[in-house]
Amino acid sequence: MSVRVDPAxxxxxxxxxxxxxxxxxAGAVVSFTGVVRDVAGGLLEMQIEHYPGxxxxxxxxxxxxxxxxxxxxxxxxxxxxxxxxxxDPIMMVxxxxxxxxxAFAAAEFLMDYLKSRAPFWKKEVTGDGTGWVASKDxxxxxxxxxxxx
Amino acid sequence: MIDVLYFAWVRERIGLPKERVETAAxxxxxxxxxxxAREERYAAAFADLSALxxxxxxxxxxxxxxxxxxxxxxxxxxxxGG
Numbered sequence: 001m002s003v004r005v006d007p008a009x010x011x012x013x014x015x016x017x018x019x020x021x022x023x024x025x026a027g028a029v030v031s032f033t034g035v036v037r038d039v040a041g042g043l044l045e046m047q048i049e050h051y052p053g054x055x056x057x058x059x060x061x062x063x064x065x066x067x068x069x070x071x072x073x074x075x076x077x078x079x080x081x082x083x084x085x086x087x088d089p090i091m092m093v094x095x096x097x098x099x100x101x102x103a104f105a106a107a108e109f110l111m112d113y114l115k116s117r118a119p120f121w122k123k124e125v126t127g128d129g130t131g132w133v134a135s136k137d138x139x140x141x142x143x144x145x146x147x148x149x
Numbered sequence: 150m151i152d153v154l155y156f157a158w159v160r161e162r163i164g165l166p167k168e169r170v171e172t173a174a175x176x177x178x179x180x181x182x183x184x185x186a187r188e189e190r191y192a193a194a195f196a197d198l199s200a201l202x203x204x205x206x207x208x209x210x211x212x213x214x215x216x217x218x219x220x221x222x223x224x225x226x227x228x229x230g231g
Contacts, residue, residue, distance in 0.1 A: 051154070117209070
């Protein structure tokens with residue numbers, strides 16, 4: 001298991017290759033990369049705040065759950081904080097499992113939990129001012145399908 | 150003494166990221182009431198608890214949770230990671 005919460009940019013391709021090479025018995029490796037999206041146009045930067053200490057613990061707990069629940073051979077979570085620009089990679093998740101379905105499901109599980117259970121908050125800075133990104137009901141509802149809070 | 154942390158717009162509204170609070174509050178809700186009675190900026194931040202989450206010693210919790218033995222309380226809006 002590997003969890004990294006860091007302001008530094010990361011190379012998703014290199015991270016994925018390193019992760020895949022470290023797996024044993026994985027027939028499937030899945031990765032997801034989240035990118036800063038300029039939703040309304042005019043986004044200058046995205047500021048990501050987090051709760052040092054709790055963030056790492058919360059992510060480690062969800063990764064532990066995923067490893068167990070989906071029988072993963074490994075999982076990787078990288079999440080940036082600090083100031084990012086449009087099109088910058090924010091985070092990535094990689095999962096490896098003997099079979100494809102488990103690897104895909106585990107990646108979705110981790111994404112759903114990272115969205116609303118890891119203590120990160122996004123603030124958008126545009127030419128018109130700044131605003132905190134509001135959470136969405138659908139993000140909370142996405143957790144229902146995993147049967148947990 | 151308890152460490153109280155604020156994040157995102159809660160931090161901005163209250164005007165500080167962290168403070169040590171001397172309190173005899175039995176629950177999170179009692180602590181919120183004490184803080185809200187201090188100054189308008191606290192009352193404004195805590196006006197709608199349904200818009201807030203609380204963590205006790207870095208674990209998500211509830212406003213009716215007891216504070217006995219808790220060293221760190223954090224208040225923040227719903228998370229927007231990923």
